[in-house]
Structures are given as structure tokens and as C-alpha cells.
Amino acid sequence: MSDKGSTYLDKILAAKRAELAAPRATRSGALTDRELLELGARLPRPRDFIGALREGPRPGIIAEFKRASPSAGALREGADARQIAMLYAANGAACMSVLCDKHFQGSLDDLRSVRQSVALPLLAKDFILEKTQIVEAKRVGADCVLLIVAALPAPQLRNLIEFAHTLELQVLCETRDEAEIDRAMAAGAKLIGVNSRDLQTFELDPDRAAKLRKYVPKSFTYVAESGVRTIDDALRLRDSGADALLIGSYFMTAEQPGEALRELVMAL
Numbered sequence: 001m002s003d004k005g006s007t008y009l010d011k012i013l014a015a016k017r018a019e020l021a022a023p024r025a026t027r028s029g030a031l032t033d034r035e036l037l038e039l040g041a042r043l044p045r046p047r048d049f050i051g052a053l054r055e056g057p058r059p060g061i062i063a064e065f066k067r068a069s070p071s072a073g074a075l076r077e078g079a080d081a082r083q084i085a086m087l088y089a090a091n092g093a094a095c096m097s098v099l100c101d102k103h104f105q106g107s108l109d110d111l112r113s114v115r116q117s118v119a120l121p122l123l124a125k126d127f128i129l130e131k132t133q134i135v136e137a138k139r140v141g142a143d144c145v146l147l148i149v150a151a152l153p154a155p156q157l158r159n160l161i162e163f164a165h166t167l168e169l170q171v172l173c174e175t176r177d178e179a180e181i182d183r184a185m186a187a188g189a190k191l192i193g194v195n196s197r198d199l200q201t202f203e204l205d206p207d208r209a210a211k212l213r214k215y216v217p218k219s220f221t222y223v224a225e226s227g228v229r230t231i232d233d234a235l236r237l238r239d240s241g242a243d244a245l246l247i248g249s250y251f252m253t254a255e256q257p258g259e260a261l262r263e264l265v266m267a268l
């Protein structure tokens with residue numbers, strides 16, 4: 001925890017706000033809401049991320065690409081997103097998540113290059129605060145975007161979910177407790193994630209996603225995020241009723257990420 005009461009998540013969000021306030025090379029930076037909608041609507045239609053999780057074997061695996069993380073430091077420095085994506089696609093991932101934020105040594109270019117390499121539905125894992133980011137994610141090939149309930153006041157959360165859905169993008173709405181799950185559902189989310197990592201302190205509570213499962217009706221798709229370190233962790237989450245598991249570090253630190261994924265998928 002940092003001093004003066006500000007947390008790691010606060011710092012990441014402050015850095016993101018500064019990034020968004022700086023002059024941008026992309027076209028969408030200076031557009032009105034209406035222009036953004038028109039621009040976003042002209043982009044190719046996204047793939048069905050939720051469908052891929054629900055139609056395949058349960059739980060579906062969302063395999064994540066991240067070179068580094070604020071909590072763990074370097075995971076696989078210099079890794080090529082396309083190579084990892086091809087391993088994930090060949091070894092049983094239902095979908096893929098790509099960390100696009102600089103605190104994870106990621107960027108939207110990683111997502112763009114993954115889109116050009118595999119047909120898997122893709123999640124833009126970023127700290128999204130405004131509509132331009134949703135349009136930019138769609139432009140580089142995202143099918144789903146992450147919205148973190150703890151980072152967004154209720155009206156903004158609802159507004160961004162509605163905007164993404166209008167562009168036919170799906171939204172993974174990330175929560176950490178019962179109150180946030182209620183906020184996510186009230187805001188129109190259909191895909192609800194519970195992160196076992198506390199983004200304020202980075203502490204992992206491996207049982208959190210299992211404990212909170214009962215608060216999300218089966219008509220929603222439930223994703224257990226973070227903290228899978230062993231096949232037994234994944235089996236426990238499967239048994240708790242998670243529809244999907246979002247797993248990054250376990251694959252990114254494996255000697256053979258594709259084999260680690262294949263072994264986990266076979267065990268499930």
C-alpha cells in the first residue's frame with residue numbers, strides 16, 4: 001500500500017487519466033459522443049465472446065497475455081503476443097485476454113497483432129474510463145472490453161456498458177464483493193467477473209470467486225478472475241460453479257505456456 005491513502009489501483013487510474021488527457025495520435029480523441037458512436041459502428045462486427053465461453057466445455061478458459069504485472073513484476077519479459085496467442089488457440093483456450101496497459105508492459109498494438117494471428121474472441125484488458133477507449137479497443141480488434149466497477153461511478157458505468165453494447169461489444173464487468181456485483185447487474189452487465197486479487201493491496205483471496213458465486217444468477221455468465229496457481233485451484237473454481245476462468249500468470253510463467261494450458265483444459 002502506498003502512503004497518503006492512495007492505492008495501487010488509484011495510481012494506475014491516475015496514470016490512465018493523464019494518458020487520456022495528453023494529445024493523442026488516434027482519430028477518436030477529439031470526437032463528440034455521436035461521432036464516436038458513428039465511428040465505432042462502422043468497425044467490423046465483434047465475435048461472440050460470451051457465446052464462446054458458454055458453448056464450449058465448462059468452465060471456459062480465458063487465457064491471458066501479460067508480460068509483467070504490478071503485483072509480480074516481470075512474468076515473461078519481451079514475450080511476443082502473437083506467438084503466445086497461437087499457443088493459446090491451439091491448446092484449448094475459449095477466449096483470450098490481452099493486457100493493454102503500460103503497467104503490464106502491454107499496449108493496444110499487442111491486441112492488434114493478436115487479432116491478426118488468431119480467431120479467438122478477444123478481451124481488451126485495460127483500465128477503461130471513457131468511450132474513446134472503447135472505440136479504440138474495437139478498432140484494434142477487441143470483442144469484449146473490461147470495465148472495473150471500483151473504478152467507475154454508477155452513471156458512468158451504466159453509460160459505458162450501454163455504449164459498448166450499442167457497438168455490439170461485450171463487457172466483462174469486474175467486481176470484488178456483493179455490493180459491486182449488484183451494481184454491475186443494475187448497470188446492465190451480462191458477463192460478471194469476480195477478481196480474487198484485491199486491486200488496492202494486491203492480496204489474493206483464492207476463495208473469493210467461489211464464495212461470491214451464489215450472488216450471481218445463472219442467467220449471467222460468471223468469470224473467476226486471477227489467482228489460479230495450480231490445477232487444483234482451477235478444479236475448486238469449476239466445482240464452485242464458475243462458467244469461466246481468467247488465467248494469466250500461471251500460463252505466462254510456465255516453461256511451455258501451450259502445454260500448461262492443454263494440461264489444465266484436460267484436467268477440467
Ligand SMILES: O=C(O)c1ccccc1NCC(=O)[C@H](O)[C@H](O)COP(=O)(O)O
Binds near residue numbers: 066072197226
Ligand atoms: O495482476 C496484477 O498485479 C494487477 C494489478 C492491478 C490491477 C490489475 C491487475 N491484474 C489484472 C487481472 O485481473 C489479472 O491479470 C487477471 O485476472 C489474471 O490474473 P492472474 O491469473 O493471477 O495472473
